[in-house]
Amino acid sequence: xKRTFCTVLMIGLLLSACAKQQILDKINLFIVASFDEISxxxxxxxxxxxxxxxxKPEAVSDELYSKIGNTSTGIRESLRAQMDKPLQxxxxxxxxxxxxxxxxxxxxxxxxxxxxxxxxRGMYLAVVDGRAKxxxxxNFNKKQEKGIFLYHVLDANTKNGTLPSQNLxxxxxxxxxxxxxxxxxxxxxxxxxxxxxxxxxFKNDKFVATLDSSQSRLMKLLLENVNExxxxxxxxxxxxxxxENVGSTVKYHMKNEAILISLNMNCKIREAERYxxxxxxxxxxxxxxxxxxxxxxxxxxxxxxxxxxxxxxxxDFARSRNRHWKEEDxxxxxxxxxxxxxxxxxxxxxxxxx
Amino acid sequence: xxxIPKIWEEFRESSDFxxxxxxxxVDHYLICFLKSITDINVLNEQILDFISKNAxxxxxxxxxxxxIAEKELSSDWDEIRNKLLLGYVAIQQAPTAETILLNASSSxxxxxxxPEIEFNVxxxxxxxxxxxxxxxxxxRKRLPVxxxxxxELHVGDVSKSRVxxxxxxxxxxxxxxxxxxxxxxxxxxxxxxxxTVIQQIMEDNSNSIFPQMLGTERTDRIVWGLTLGQVxxxxxxxxxxxxxxxxxxxxxASYEDYYLPWLIGSIIRMIRFTSVMFxxxxxxxxxxxxxxxxxxxxxxxxxxxxxxxxxxPFPPVVEVLIMELAIELLREAGARLPSKIGQTIGIVGGxxxxxxxxxxxxxxxxxxxxxxxxxxxxxTTPVFRMSNTIRILRFPFILFAQLWGLLGIFMxxxxxxxxxxxxxxxxxxxxxxFYPLRLKSLTDTIIRPPYSKFHQRPGFYRTKNPARxxxxxxxxxxxxxx
Numbered sequence: 137x138k139r140t141f142c143t144v145l146m147i148g149l150l151l152s153a154c155a156k157q158q159i160l161d162k163i164n165l166f167i168v169a170s171f172d173e174i175s176x177x178x179x180x181x182x183x184x185x186x187x188x189x190x191x192k193p194e195a196v197s198d199e200l201y202s203k204i205g206n207t208s209t210g211i212r213e214s215l216r217a218q219m220d221k222p223l224q225x226x227x228x229x230x231x232x233x234x235x236x237x238x239x240x241x242x243x244x245x246x247x248x249x250x251x252x253x254x255x256x257r258g259m260y261l262a263v264v265d266g267r268a269k270x271x272x273x274x275n276f277n278k279k280q281e282k283g284i285f286l287y288h289v290l291d292a293n294t295k296n297g298t299l300p301s302q303n304l305x306x307x308x309x310x311x312x313x314x315x316x317x318x319x320x321x322x323x324x325x326x327x328x329x330x331x332x333x334x335x336x337x338f339k340n341d342k343f344v345a346t347l348d349s350s351q352s353r354l355m356k357l358l359l360e361n362v363n364e365x366x367x368x369x370x371x372x373x374x375x376x377x378x379x380e381n382v383g384s385t386v387k388y389h390m391k392n393e394a395i396l397i398s399l400n401m402n403c404k405i406r407e408a409e410r411y412x413x414x415x416x417x418x419x420x421x422x423x424x425x426x427x428x429x430x431x432x433x434x435x436x437x438x439x440x441x442x443x444x445x446x447x448x449x450x451x452d453f454a455r456s457r458n459r460h461w462k463e464e465d466x467x468x469x470x471x472x473x474x475x476x477x478x479x480x481x482x483x484x485x486x487x488x489x490x
Numbered sequence: 491x492x493x494i495p496k497i498w499e500e501f502r503e504s505s506d507f508x509x510x511x512x513x514x515x516v517d518h519y520l521i522c523f524l525k526s527i528t529d530i531n532v533l534n535e536q537i538l539d540f541i542s543k544n545a546x547x548x549x550x551x552x553x554x555x556x557x558i559a560e561k562e563l564s565s566d567w568d569e570i571r572n573k574l575l576l577g578y579v580a581i582q583q584a585p586t587a588e589t590i591l592l593n594a595s596s597s598x599x600x601x602x603x604x605p606e607i608e609f610n611v612x613x614x615x616x617x618x619x620x621x622x623x624x625x626x627x628x629x630r631k632r633l634p635v636x637x638x639x640x641x642e643l644h645v646g647d648v649s650k651s652r653v654x655x656x657x658x659x660x661x662x663x664x665x666x667x668x669x670x671x672x673x674x675x676x677x678x679x680x681x682x683x684x685x686t687v688i689q690q691i692m693e694d695n696s697n698s699i700f701p702q703m704l705g706t707e708r709t710d711r712i713v714w715g716l717t718l719g720q721v722x723x724x725x726x727x728x729x730x731x732x733x734x735x736x737x738x739x740x741x742x743a744s745y746e747d748y749y750l751p752w753l754i755g756s757i758i759r760m761i762r763f764t765s766v767m768f769x770x771x772x773x774x775x776x777x778x779x780x781x782x783x784x785x786x787x788x789x790x791x792x793x794x795x796x797x798x799x800x801x802x803p804f805p806p807v808v809e810v811l812i813m814e815l816a817i818e819l820l821r822e823a824g825a826r827l828p829s830k831i832g833q834t835i836g837i838v839g840g841x842x843x844x845x846x847x848x849x850x851x852x853x854x855x856x857x858x859x860x861x862x863x864x865x866x867x868x869x870t871t872p873v874f875r876m877s878n879t880i881r882i883l884r885f886p887f888i889l890f891a892q893l894w895g896l897l898g899i900f901m902x903x904x905x906x907x908x909x910x911x912x913x914x915x916x917x918x919x920x921x922x923x924f925y926p927l928r929l930k931s932l933t934d935t936i937i938r939p940p941y942s943k944f945h946q947r948p949g950f951y952r953t954k955n956p957a958r959x960x961x962x963x964x965x966x967x968x969x970x971x972x
Contacts, residue, residue, distance in 0.1 A: 155894055159806060160784035163800045167789065168600065186793075193797040197949070226785025227792070254785060284789045 137297055157473040161188075161355045163224040167283025168445075170207070170268035171245050172234035177413055179237065181211045182269045185219075186281040195279040202273060205305050226254040229287045231251075232323070234268040235278060238336065238343035241312075246341070250308060250416035257305035260290040263336040263343055265324035276330045286330065293332045295326050298353040300335065311341060315451020316465050319355075322346055339445050347436075354429075354436050358397060358477075361385050366406065369425045378407035379425060382484060388450070390457045394474035395450055399433070401479070405486040426481045441471045448477065496524060501574070512538060516545040520582045527577040528597035532558075537579060537592060553590050560593035590953035597621060600729075602628065607874055608708050612749040619705040622652050622726035629656060629722070634715045637661075643674055645688065645725075649681040652726040653688065656712075661719050663952045666735055669916050670721050685728040693916045699882055702915040703732040703876040704740055709710050711745045716959075718952035721916075735916035737923070737950065739935045742766060744872035747938045756937035763936060765867035769880055772864040773810045774899050776857060780806040782895030798854035807892040809853050813861040814884065816843065821865070821881075922950040 159396040166183040174180050182202040189195045201218060205211040216223055231249065233242055249255045264271050293299045299321045302310075310318035320343075322336040335352040337345040347355060353365050365381045381451040403425075405413060411421075440446060444467065451470065455461040501507040506526040512519045519541060523533065536557055547555065553563050564570055574580055577595020602624065605617035618625045626640060637659040645653045655670050655885060673692040682688060685705065693702040702860045703723075707730050712722050724731045742762050747755035751787040763889040779786060780799070787795060802809055821898075824832040844862075847853045864884070871877035881907070890898035913920035923931035931948040933939045942964040947953045 142812075151894075155782065157781050157805075158784055159801075160780045160787070161796050163784065165784070165792075188796045188800050190801040191797060191855075193793040195797075196793055224784065227789075229789060278685060281793065284792075287664070287789055 153178055158222070158224050161328075162221055164219050165224055165227040167227055167281065168181070168230040168232065168272065168286050169228055170232040170234065170264070170272055171237050172268050173237040173240055173241070174204055178225060179189040179206075179208070179211075180205055180269065181208055181215070182272050183215060183223075183399070184272055184282050186283065194279065198282050202269060208245055224254075225252070227258075228255055229257060229259045230283055230290060232268040232271060232286075233261070233265060233320075233343075234264055234299050234335045235336075235343065237268070238263045238320075238338075241341045242343075243341040246304075246311070249304060255304070257303065257308075258289060259304045260294075260302060260321075261302070261307055262286075262290060262321045262323050265322055265333060265346075271323065271325045271330060272280075274325050274328050274330070276325075276328055289323075289330060289332065293321065297332070298349050298365065299332065300352065300356040300359045303479070310447075310449070311436060313449075315446065315453075315455050315461070315466060316449035317445045317447050319447045321396055332447065335447075337440075337443070337445055337447055339443070344445060345439075345443055351436060355447065357381075357384055357399060357401075358386055358433065358436075359370070367403075367419070367425070367429070371421070372423060375409070375411055377405065377411060377421065379483075380404045380406045384400060388453050390454065393469075395454070395480055396476045397433075399480065400482070401429075402482045402484050404484055408486070413489075418483055418486065422481050422483050426479050429481065430477055430479045433479065434475075437475050441473065444471050446470065448449065512541055514545040517541075517547070517583065520584070521949075522574065522582075523579040524574060524577070525596070527575075527597075528579060529571070529577075529594050532594040532596075533579060537581075541581075549588065549590075552581075554959040556592060558592045558594070561907035562591040563588055564591055565589065578784070581900075597623075599624075605707050608706060608711070608745065608872060610708075610744070610746040610749070612746055614708075614710050616709050618709065618724070618729045618731060620727050620729050622654060622724060625724050625731070626654055626656075628709045629712055629716075631722075632709060633658070633716065636717070641671065644672070645674060645679075645833065646682040647680045649683065651682040653682070654724045655724040656716060656724065658719075659714050661717065661947070661953050661955055662721060663670055663719060663954065665952075666719075666721050666918075670723060670734070674723070678832070682725060683727060685723065685725045685732055688723065688725060689732050694916065695912075698909065698913055700738075700910065700913060700920070701734065701741065701873070701879065702913060702920065703734040704734050704736040704873060705730045705875055706745075706873075707731070708745055714745070714748070718740045718947050719953035735914075735918035737918070737925075738910060738921050739917065741873045741876035742871060743809045743934075743938070744844060752938055752940040756939075759938055760936060762870050762872075766868045766880060769864040770883055770887060771899065772860050772867075773814060773857075773884060774891035776860055777806045777810050777888055778891040778899055781892065795854075795856055798856045801851040802854055803851070806857075807888065809857055810861070810888055813853055813857055814888070815917050816847075817861055817865045818881070843928050850898050918950060923948070 164185050166185050168184045169301040170182045172180045172182070180202060185199045185201060187199055191335065201215050203215050205214060212223060212225070233245070245269045249259070255334050272282065275280070280288075281296040290299070293392055294301045302318070302320055307318045307320065310316050317340070318338045319338045320338065321332055322334045324331055324333050332349070335355060336343050337347065356362055356365070361384060362381060363383045367379045367381065369377045369379055371377065380403055382402045382404055384399060387398050389398065411417070422474045437448070440448065450462070451466045456468065498509060501522075504524070506524050508525050509522045509524070512521050521537075532899050540556055541552070542660065544552070544555065553561065562573070570580055570591065573591045577593065578591045579594045581590040581592065599621045600619045602616055602619055604615045616628065618628065630638060635658065638657050641655045643655070644650050654666070654675065655675055657667050665866045670692075674688065677691050679687065679691060689701070689703045689705065690696055695702065704715070712731055712733065716722055719877055720733045720735065722731050722733050743759060744762070747759050750758065780795070806946060814838070820835065823835045823839070827835060844858055848855050848858060868877055868880045871880055884946070887899060887902050890902040892898070894901065910921055911925060919926060922928060923935065928949050930946070931950050933943050934948065945958055945961040945964060947954065947956050947958055
């Protein structure tokens with residue numbers, strides 16, 4: 137008994153040296169990092185290290201550390217030389233890629249993120265229109281730490297906004313998985329403000345096309361069940377109406393070699409200035425909205441097909457219905473494939489005003 | 491006349507020993523007693539008065555006619571000596587070898603008062619006192635059944651404390667009764683001043699920090715335990731009784747739970763369980779997260795935690811130990827001082843020291859809240875010994891958290907749970923009905939069920955009669971017309 141106890145104690149005391157202590161306030165954290173391409177095999181990494189003030193959680197200032205080098209881990213090592221405390225990467229929540237970097241492929245950088253268990257799979261990735269460092273240099277928020285602010289911007293826009301959800305884990309799935317292509321949110325620096333401007337579409341790990349924010353919203357409708365979003369309908373009379381989506385469901389069907397996407401949407405009229413919302417008018421409005429939605433969605437899918445990218449994961453869906461599915465065959469027939477969108481719109485209410 | 495017999499010699503050294511020669515012109519008696527424990531009124535008004543008025547009685551006749559309820563005629567010197575020490579009056583007449591022993595003992599002590607440790611708002615306000623006779627009276631008054639047995643033993647070579655073992659004959663399992671009787675009979679200790687002495691000696695594992703017998707001062711709790719099949723042990727001189735066998739969850743059930751409506755009682759009991767977990771784990775999780783797992787803190791929390799800690803020069807473990815020690819100091823100081831000064835200590839320690847420590851950057855605000863909360867949470871444990879256990883249990887967890895982070899906390903939990911699994915209370919597994927799992931006995935554990943669900947005594951007591959009442963007739967609320 138005594139011997140077992142002593143052995144356990146000894147093992148305990150000896151092993152305890154193996155665990156590496158990283159006391160939270162004695163390390164440098166960074167919540168956001170950016171990657172920019174300098175030349176063919178050189179990249180620039182920028183880290184934003186928050187500086188906290190004692191007793192004032194709201195007064196956070198940021199320090200930018202930037203370095204050019206060949207590999208991201210090498211750059212991180214040389215950044216350490218400038219810092220007063222050891223660098224701890226575990227808190228990284230947002231990674232920005234400059235558009236040049238994204239266009240030439242981000243697989244190498246992703247490998248770093250995916251290989252290390254310190255990095256959260258829930259972190260957000262985004263593509264910056266232009267240089268990513270410019271966004272981080274901008275003084276876009278005085279109240280919050282830049283990384284936390286960017287995280288909240290991306291979080292709010294994917295959870296309750298126009299962006300289809302995409303974090304590191306989902307991006308990896310789309311990248312590695314067969315029959316689907318990844319996409320990322322696209323942000324830009326608009327006169328010192330960070331704006332989410334749309335979606336960046338990827339072909340494998342390369343950024344190839346962009347969607348604006350209304351197209352992103354349409355894409356989100358086809359990707360997941362959504363319960364928010366405002367759609368503007370242009371009437372024949374030239375007037376605009378705002379319709380709010382209260383709940384839409386999307387379902388894919390496979391019929392022969394064609395794919396049918398059925399989209400059901402419940403909505404409310406939010407804004408209808410000088411437009412009568414009697415039953416008769418509503419019926420024509422519903423028809424118009426339905427047609428508009430159908431046309432826009434079909435166009436969106438056409439663009440995808442034309443560029444031979446598949447962010448919707450139609451190939452992935454087809455693979456689940458066909459055990460003899462082959463990627464090469466699919467890619468050959470995808471651009472010319474028949475994809476129908478079947479839209480149902482249900483206007484639930486038009487407000488309390490006639 | 492005769493001299494004082496040699497047998498009294500050893501008492502003559504004590505100044506409270508009285509020997510007087512009493513005569514009524516015919517007979518001469520020698521009366522001995524210890525005035526410190528003898529009721530002088532009984533002696534004067536009944537014994538001496540009777541002797542002086544009844545001259546010419548034979549010694550046997552005197553014994554029979556003395557108007558005292560407890561009397562004995564004895565010639566055994568050991569017995570005479572022991573009875574004298576209990577407050578008896580010894581009467582001897584020179585020619586006879588026999589001694590009359592009359593009980594005139596006076597006992598001075600507290601009267602029955604309110605429970606102070608297991609205080610409650612609802613329910614009876616009756617607590618045990620130091621006198622065994624009063625305590626047994628309180629218990630028997632609540633259980634007017636012939637099968638309530640009280641077995642009295644004497645423990646301790648010097649103190650000769652009276653120990654009473656109470657149980658209900660047709661409910662309690664024979665094994666538990668015999669275990670109690672045997673263990674108490676085997677106790678080798680000279681002075682038993684309190685029930686806790688017996689508790690520590692007779693527990694299955696005397697080296698465990700977990701209590702294996704439930705100490706209580708509430709008579710209603712004792713009666714509840716007895717009717718469920720527990721054995722109750724009461725000692726003269728202690729205002730507490732112990733109940734056994736018990737299981738782990740009994741220590742977190744306040745008796746007031748049974749007086750509140752079952753839903754409210756259950757919720758309060760669950761809050762108590764959570765607070766115990768919080769109290770044990772909170773500060774160790776703080777150490778683990780701040781030392782090893784900083785990346786696990788959400789972005790929303792990060793600025794608050796770092797900003798409150800950034801000027802603290804110590805690593806988290808030192809910070810936590812300082813604060814925990816401060817709380818323990820406050821607690822000890824408060825417990826050792828009279829209650830009025832205790833309040834001042836609370837204010838000085840809690841408010842002045844707390845704020846000053848934060849301002850001096852010796853600790854973070856965040857930790858102050860955690861430590862204060864966990865100290866408060868540990869007070870919710872209704873049984874004092876268990877709340878002490880929880881107070882101590884925090885420290886190994888903090889140590890393990892410092893060594894291996896969250897992994898260490900899990901390792902420490904495993905050690906604690908393994909220990910709990912090995913514990914028994916009078917031979918009954920300590921973690922029953924959770925392990926070994928007894929589904930039917932789970933009713934009164936985390937939730938306090940309504941009374942209609944109490945139709946069976948918990949199976950783990952192995953009672954002679956498991957049924958408490960007819961289940962089918964419970965909860966009938968018929969209309970008076972039916």
